[in-house]
Amino acid sequence: xxxxxxxxxxxxxxxxxxxxxxxxxxxxxxxxxxxxxxxxxxxxxxxxxxxxxxxxxxxxxxxxxxxxxxxxxxxxxxxxxxxxxxxxxxxxxxxxxxxxxxxxxxxxxxxxxxxxxxxxxxxxxxxxxxxxxxxxxxxxxxxxxxxxxxxxxxxxxxxxxxxxxxxxxxxxxxxxxxxxxxxxxxxxxxxxxxxxxxxxxxxxxxxxxxxxxxxxxxxxxxxxxxxxxxxxxxxxxxxxxxxxxxxxxxxxxxxxxxxxxxxxxxxxxxxxxxxxxxxxxxxxxxxxxxxxxxxxxxxxxxxxxxxxxxxxxxxxxxxxxxxxxxxxxxxxxxxxxxxxxxxxxxxxxxxxxxxxxxxxxxxxxxxxxxxxxxxxxxxxxxxxxxxxxxxxxxxxxxxxxxxxxxxxxxxxxxxxxxxxxxxxxxxxxxxxxxxxxxxxxxxxxxxxxxxxxxxxxxxxxxxxxxxxxxxxxxxxxxxxxxxxxxxxxxxxxx
Amino acid sequence: xxxxxxxxxxxxxxxxxxxxxxxxxxxxxxxxxxxxxxxxxxxxxxxxxxxxxxxxxxxxxxxxxxxxxxxxxxxxxxxxxxxxxxxxxxxxxxxxxxxxxxxxxxxxxxxxxxxxxxxxxxxxxxxxxxxxxxxxxxxxxxxxxxxxxxxxxxxxxxxxxxxxxxxxxxxxxxxxxxxxxxxxxxxxxxxxxxxxxxxxxxxxxxxxxxxxxxxxxxxxxxxxxxxxxxxxxxxxxxxxxxxxxxxxxxxxxxxxxxxxxxxxxxxxxxxxxxxxxxxxxxxxxxxxxxxxxxxxxxxxxxxxxxxxxxxxxxxxxxxxxxxxxxxxxxxxxxxxxxxxxxxxxxxxxxxxxxxxxxxxxxxxxxxxxxxxxxxxxxxxxxxxxxxxxxxxxxxxxxxxxxxxxxxxxxxxxxxxxxxxxxxxxxxxxxxxxxxxxxxxxxxxxxxxxxxxxxxxxxxxxxxxxxxxxxxxxxx
Numbered sequence: 005x006x007x008x009x010x011x012x013x014x015x016x017x018x019x020x021x022x023x024x025x026x027x028x029x030x031x032x033x034x035x036x037x038x039x040x041x042x043x044x045x046x047x048x049x050x051x052x053x054x055x056x057x058x059x060x061x062x063x064x065x066x067x068x069x070x071x072x073x074x075x076x077x078x079x080x081x082x083x084x085x086x087x088x089x090x091x092x093x094x095x096x097x098x099x100x101x102x103x104x105x106x107x108x109x110x111x112x113x114x115x116x117x118x119x120x121x122x123x124x125x126x127x128x129x130x131x132x133x134x135x136x137x138x139x140x141x142x143x144x145x146x147x148x149x150x151x152x153x154x155x156x157x158x159x160x161x162x163x164x165x166x167x168x169x170x171x172x173x174x175x176x177x178x179x180x181x182x183x184x185x186x187x188x189x190x191x192x193x194x195x196x197x198x199x200x201x202x203x204x205x206x207x208x209x210x211x212x213x214x215x216x217x218x219x220x221x222x223x224x225x226x227x228x229x230x231x232x233x234x235x236x237x238x239x240x241x242x243x244x245x246x247x248x249x250x251x252x253x254x255x256x257x258x259x260x261x262x263x264x265x266x267x268x269x270x271x272x273x274x275x276x277x278x279x280x281x282x283x284x285x286x287x288x289x290x291x292x293x294x295x296x297x298x299x300x301x302x303x304x305x306x307x308x309x310x311x312x313x314x315x316x317x318x319x320x321x322x323x324x325x326x327x328x329x330x331x332x333x334x335x336x337x338x339x340x341x342x343x344x345x346x347x348x349x350x351x352x353x354x355x356x357x358x359x360x361x362x363x364x365x366x367x368x369x370x371x372x373x374x375x376x377x378x379x380x381x382x383x384x385x386x387x388x389x390x391x392x393x394x395x396x397x398x399x400x401x402x403x404x405x406x407x408x409x410x411x412x413x414x415x416x417x418x419x420x421x422x423x424x425x426x427x428x429x430x431x432x433x434x435x436x437x438x439x440x441x442x443x444x445x446x447x448x449x450x451x452x453x454x455x456x457x458x459x460x461x462x463x464x465x466x467x468x469x470x471x472x473x474x475x476x477x478x479x480x481x482x483x484x485x486x487x488x489x490x491x492x493x494x495x496x497x498x
Numbered sequence: 499x500x501x502x503x504x505x506x507x508x509x510x511x512x513x514x515x516x517x518x519x520x521x522x523x524x525x526x527x528x529x530x531x532x533x534x535x536x537x538x539x540x541x542x543x544x545x546x547x548x549x550x551x552x553x554x555x556x557x558x559x560x561x562x563x564x565x566x567x568x569x570x571x572x573x574x575x576x577x578x579x580x581x582x583x584x585x586x587x588x589x590x591x592x593x594x595x596x597x598x599x600x601x602x603x604x605x606x607x608x609x610x611x612x613x614x615x616x617x618x619x620x621x622x623x624x625x626x627x628x629x630x631x632x633x634x635x636x637x638x639x640x641x642x643x644x645x646x647x648x649x650x651x652x653x654x655x656x657x658x659x660x661x662x663x664x665x666x667x668x669x670x671x672x673x674x675x676x677x678x679x680x681x682x683x684x685x686x687x688x689x690x691x692x693x694x695x696x697x698x699x700x701x702x703x704x705x706x707x708x709x710x711x712x713x714x715x716x717x718x719x720x721x722x723x724x725x726x727x728x729x730x731x732x733x734x735x736x737x738x739x740x741x742x743x744x745x746x747x748x749x750x751x752x753x754x755x756x757x758x759x760x761x762x763x764x765x766x767x768x769x770x771x772x773x774x775x776x777x778x779x780x781x782x783x784x785x786x787x788x789x790x791x792x793x794x795x796x797x798x799x800x801x802x803x804x805x806x807x808x809x810x811x812x813x814x815x816x817x818x819x820x821x822x823x824x825x826x827x828x829x830x831x832x833x834x835x836x837x838x839x840x841x842x843x844x845x846x847x848x849x850x851x852x853x854x855x856x857x858x859x860x861x862x863x864x865x866x867x868x869x870x871x872x873x874x875x876x877x878x879x880x881x882x883x884x885x886x887x888x889x890x891x892x893x894x895x896x897x898x899x900x901x902x903x904x905x906x907x908x909x910x911x912x913x914x915x916x917x918x919x920x921x922x923x924x925x926x927x928x929x930x931x932x933x934x935x936x937x938x939x940x941x942x943x944x945x946x947x948x949x950x951x952x953x954x955x956x957x958x959x960x961x962x963x964x965x966x967x968x969x970x971x972x973x
Contacts, residue, residue, distance in 0.1 A: 032913035044821035
């Protein structure tokens with residue numbers, strides 16, 4: 005008889021259930037108050053952050069040499085507002101404005117800059133026992149103001165982007181996007197509305213950071229990704245040649261009824277192309293065949309190692325670079341062999357951000373290991389104590405031996421007799437230079453996008469670069485000489 | 499019975515019991531007042547920059563109220579639990595601190611010549627609550643009037659609910675508030691006490707029948723005969739009806755959870771409880787399929803960020819408040835940033851006081867509040883398990899659970915563990931109805947803890963047994 009014992013005897017079971025429920029609630033509290041606390045409390049939409057933005061004087065943002073990129077002034081009524089050193093850095097530095105919120109590093113590091121968050125976790129957790137910060141922390145970045153200015157002036161009136169970084173540490177030296185915009189105008193309460201509205205209506209979309217958010221057809225610069233996947237998966241070797249060549253070069257290679265063409269036959273003639281020479285003359289047919297041999301699965305896997313397929317781990321938001329539109333029946337999401345063959349030389353549905361392509365160059369430059377890109381290098385408090393932000397590896401992409409073959413191929417593409425024809429002006433005088441140009445066909449009658457990725461010195465790289473000039477023509481016309489100027493300027497300054 | 503003090507030296511008045519010292523209670527109350535004073539000091543320090551109490555009069559009045567309640571219990575001479583009052587006082591005191599700390603114009607009421615703000619009103623209600631709880635604790639001696647008139651209570655409760663259905667005014671999409679002339683209140687708060695009394699009386703009378711008279715359904719699954727199931731079915735209908743008509747998910751969940759727990763305590767049939775949960779889940783799914791507001795509530799719960807400025811706004815702001823608080827909080831008075839003079843969470847004083855505590859006192863504060871509820875519930879359940887008869891045991895358990903489960907539902911809602919519902923954090927939230935109802939709960943628990951009270955009249959035979967005159971029953 006179940007009910008024989010009184011209700012009192014069953015109370016412990018109910019008590020245990022309730023204690024369990026309270027335990028779950030306590031766990032919920034620790035989830036939001038400890039695990040997710042930092043992320044939520046430092047988000048730019050947090051009420052305390054919004055309130056602080058009206059009163060607290062933000063810390064400065066500095067370039068790698070200590071030059072001021074962003075500082076604060078006070079309006080007549082005492083409210084602080086931001087002033088920016090140069091429109092050239094507007095995209096990475098961003099803006100912080102009363103009316104229009106914030107962008108760029110101003111947004112990503114809002115908590116630190118407004119002093120809502122200390123530089124180390126311990127002082128963050130016990131902030132209430134410390135004297136309140138009357139000013140935020142200063143943010144030191146890896147940008148070089150001088151080279152940023154040079155990049156913007158070289159892009160001139162064209163739309164485009166330049167990303168230059170140190171492949172050994174991932175430090176971003178230059179991240180330029182044109183057209184730029186007047187961040188000071190947005191931040192200044194007197195001109196804020198007018199400036200912002202006219203920028204928003206500008207059809208050149210100057211507020212868009214093309215370096216991180218622009219997704220472009222990469223064209224031939226993507227061949228480096230195919231080379232990495234082919235060598236990394238063992239599907240091709242540096243000596244691989246294809247029996248279809250040079251026979252197919254005159255009339256084009258037919259893949260499932262689609263014809264892939266090339267322009268180098270007049271000067272390569274009957275030469276048998278291997279990885280090095282195919283890279284030097286940017287042979288679409290060799291790379292289409294290499295891509296088919298490598299397969300969609302391998303191409304996808306190695307592209308992911310390089311950062312494709314999801315937003316990059318970076319200080320600023322980035323667009324996701326893609327190999328395909330996804331959903332195709334073949335491995336890697338390809339629809340058919342035609343798409344795979346086209347993707348292998350950077351056409352098809354491949355889209356990549358300039359930052360992503362700079363990372364491809366940087367991975368090769370760093371012996372096959374990819375360092376995470378970063379802008380912020382240190383937080384500095386008022387007493388000058390700096391907490392540095394350490395470099396972080398994104399993992400090894402390719403073994404050193406295979407990587408060396410790609411370095412050799414990219415060097416040939418800049419230094420070689422034929423290569424020079426495609427990458428005119430990319431060579432830094434007196435310094436072995438490696439690279440790859442690209443000409444992204446957009447379909448229609450418009451001029452193609454002009455691309456270049458590369459690094460120098462080729463034997464011991466200290467700088468890697470990606471350049472895109474929207475509708476700048478062939479890679480060798482616009483992007484290659486621009487990259488050469490940037491690499492040279494950087495190496496001369498060291 | 500009251501004056502049975504034959505060996506006492508000299509009772510003060512004939513017919514009055516001898517006072518009984520309550521040292522443990524006094525000690526705990528002093529600890530509570532000291533803790534509140536430190537909180538008030540922190541608040542004052544932040545507000546003025548000088549080490550002073552934020553609202554010395556308020557604190558003093560609250561402490562005086564506690565002292566009066568304590569003295570009344572001492573003088574009554576009853577052997578009442580000594581931890582219940584301090585635990586409730588701790589929760590009420592934290593609520594008072596929070597209300598004094600929030601913008602005072604969140605609630606303003608004219609009372610004769612005075613204009614009272616949020617903190618003053620909460621203090622007033624705390625005073626009323628202390629008076630009610632103490633009076634019940636001292637006066638309540640016999641269970642008869644509660645258990646004999648259980649159907650009258652149930653009818654009164656249903657009438658109250660019906661009045662709200664018909665005349666209730668809609669606040670925030672839920673029809674919860676009943677306004678009669680100048681008085682406005684939330685009847686579902688009072689209803690929860692009435693329902694617990696009814697459940698306890700009904701189940702105490704019928705528990706043996708419910709447990710042992712079974713009808714086989716499938717295999718080992720048995721249920722009580724339909725006649726005994728009817729009240730359970732009615733209860734389910736009531737709970738789901740509240741969801742549909744009143745749009746009050748929290749109250750429905752509370753009533754039903756407490757009911758199921760009492761059913762389990764009464765019959766010991768785990769299968770009945772699981773069946774009840776399944777029925778509720780099915781009913782809820784049907785409702786969710788039929789009514790868009792239930793769907794919306796669930797969607798907001800699953801992803802408040804999909805509508806950060808609309809339906810998800812309050813919850814997101816609450817989660818941010820918890821996050822800002824972190825482990826130890828930002829300090830009383832230092833948090834809760836205001837946007838254009840308003841706190842970012844509009845219903846912070848009624849639905850989200852835990853977020854305010856979480857921000858300013860941190861996870862430490864949240865855990866302290868949770869612990870206080872557990873202490874309160876533990877004392878109540880202890881009273882239940884040592885009660886002499888079924889009605890008192892079920893009543894004590896039900897009353898404790900009403901506080902414990904309500905706290906769990908709203909805390910879980912604040913922390914995005916379950917869908918958010920608009921019920922109060924018992925004894926902490928602002929609100930007269932809620933404070934009054936919880937005062938009755940604490941008062942009854944105190945009274946039930948008295949093991950020296952008058953023995954009960956022998957319970958009447960179960961109603962149905964009387965009607966049917968079962969063979970072998972009492973002649």
